[in-house]
Amino acid sequence: MFVLVNLKAYPCDPVEVATAAHEVSESSDADVAIAPQAAAIETVAETGVETWAQHVSPNEHGSHTGSTLAEATAEAGATGTLLNHSENRLKLADIDGSLDAAERVDFDTVVCANNAEQVAAAAALGPDAVAVEPPELIGTGTPVSQADPDIVRDAVDAAAAVDESVDVYCGAGISTGEDVVAAEELGADGVLLASGVAKADDPQAALEDLVDPL
Template sequence: MLVINFKSYEQGFKQAETIAKAAAKYNAVVCPPFTLLRELSTLATTFSQHVDPYEYGAHTGSIIPVELASIGVKGCLINHSERRVSKDHIEKSVTLCKKYGLTTIVCAKDDKEAAEYAKFGPDYIAVEPPELIGGNVSVSSARPELISDTVNAVHDVNGQIKVLCGAGVKTGEDVRKALELGACGVLVASGIVKADNPEERIKELSSPIRDRYS
C-alpha cells in the first residue's frame, strides 16, 4: 500500500487532481486536505488526514466518521506526528470508523507505541520516527531495525494488523527495503507532493509494492 499524504503543502492544493489521478492509476491512496476530500474521492481511493471520535452533535470543528463515509472517503489517518491525539481518542476513533466502514491507519512514533495501539485493532499501524519526517533520509535506511521491531511488536498483539512505515521515503529502493523488513507499504508526503513530476514518483514508489503483491 502506498499512501500519499498531501499535508497542507501548496503543491498539494495546486496539483490535487493530477496527483489523485496518478494515484488511482497505480492503486495508491491519497490523503488530501479536508476541503478536497469530496472532490478527490471521485477520482481515487481517499483517506482523511484526521478524524474525531464523535457521532452527530455539538462538536464544533470536528471531522466525524459518519460524514466522511457519506462523501465517499474510504479511511482515515489517526494520530499522525503532526496531529497527535490521546489514546482514548485513538481507541474511540478506530471503533467509530469500523462502524462506518472506514479503514484505519494509526500512526506511532516507535515499536512500543505501536504495540499499545495494536490493542485497539486498527487495520494498519504506520511507524514514523518524528525526527526523520520531512527529511531526505529514509527510515528504512536510517533506522531499519525500527521497522522490523514494530512488525514483531504489533504481530505479538494482533497478527491481523498490517504495518506501514514512513518518514523520509523518497525512492523505490527505500520502499523495497521497507518491504524486506516486513512492512506492507509506506506513507509518503513531500517525496511525492513536492516532486517535480509526482506521477513518475508515484510510479517509482509503487513499483516494489506491485511487484511484491501482484
Template sequence: MRRVPVLAINFKAYDTAIGRSALNIGRAAERVYKEFLGSVQVIVAPPFTELRTLAESLEIPVFAQHADPVEPGARTGSIPPEAIKEAGARGFLANHSERKLRLDEILFLTRRARALGLATLVCASEPEEAAAISVLDPDMIAVEPPELIGTGIAVSRAKPEVVTRSVSLIRKYNEKVTILTGAGISSAEDAEAAVLLGTSGVLVSSAVMKSKEPERVINSMARAMVRAIERLGPSLGSS
C-alpha cells in the first residue's frame, strides 16, 4: 500500500491569513484536494481567530498553528488543545521555528493531543532536533531549516542532504512518523524533490500565502507530488 502525499499549508499571520481571504484560500485548497480525488492529503493551518470558520466550512483537515501547553482553566490568553478541538480542528502544528517550545511543552502537547484525538505536526529546525522529537511520537514531523524559511530557496533542492539525513536519523528512533519537508518550498519541482528524497510531502507557507494565484500554486505542488509518488512505484513508498 502506498502512502498519500501530504501538502500542509501554514497560513502564518500574513494579511491573507485573516478574514475572507483565509476562507478563500481554504476553499482553493479543498478544490485541489477534490480534483485529485483524495490521492493527496491537503491540510490548512489558519490563525486561531479563523480556526472555527474554516473548520466549519471545509471538509479537509484544519489545523491550528500552535497550542498552548496548558489545561483548560484560569489561563488568560491561552489556547489549550481542548479549545482547538472544540473549534472543530483536527490537529495543530507545534514548535515552528517562529514559535519554539520547551521540550517538556512538546511532550505535554503530543500527549494531550493523543488523548483528545488530535493530530500533531511538530516542526524541527534540523535533523538532530527532529530525531529527538521523533521519540515523543507525534503524527508528523516537518524538518525546516529556519535560514531557508520564506526565502524561496527550497531545502529539498538547496540542501537535499538535510532532508535525507533527517529521514535516516528519525527512522533510527521511529518507524512510522510521517516526515514532511519544509522551508523555502516554492514550486512544483521543490515539492516533487521532497517526495523523491523520501519524505511524505511538504509544509508550505509564503509560496501560497503571498501568491496572487494560490490555487494554481497548491494545484501544481499537489500534482507534482502525486506524480512523484507514482514514479517511486508500488514497492517503494515514501517515509
C-alpha cells in the first residue's frame, strides 16, 4: 500500500514528519512518501524518505520565471509528483505537459480528480496513478470510503476501463488505519492524506496507527 503525505503549506516541521515517515516505511508493509513545499524538498529528501513534489510545471528548461521545473525538483531529491490536486487544478493540456515533464526525470506520477469521469480522463493521459478526491470531503476527517464508497469503486472501474495499468489512490478524509483498510478493500492501491499526519501532535504515532492494520 502506498501512502502519500501531502504537507501542503502547513506550518509543520517537514523534517520531523519526513523522519517519522521514513521510519514507518522501513518498519511496515506500507511505502510512505512525503510531498513538501518545493523549497523543502532537499532537506526532506536528506532524511532518506521517498520525496515527492506537490506539482511540476509543463515547462522545459527556459525562460519560465516562478514555475516549478521538474528537473529542479529531481535535482533536489524528488522522485515523484502530484498533479492537478484540487487546490491546484490544471488545464487538461498542462496535465498532459506536466506528465511529459515528469517522464523526462523518471518521476512517479499521480493525477488527482474529483469524480469517476475525471478519473477516466486523467487515466487516458498515461500517469502511473490517479487519485479520486471528492473536493467536498477534503479536510473533513470523513473518509471517502465511508461517505461514499461508490465513488471509489466507480473510480477504480473507470480507470481500469481506460487503462488497466494505472493505479488508483483514494484521498480526502483518510485519517485512521480503518480508512486505509476500507480504501484497500474498495480496490485502491494507495491513499493520499494530509492534515491527519501533518497536523498531528505526534506524526510518527499517527502514521503507525495508519499502517498498523495492513
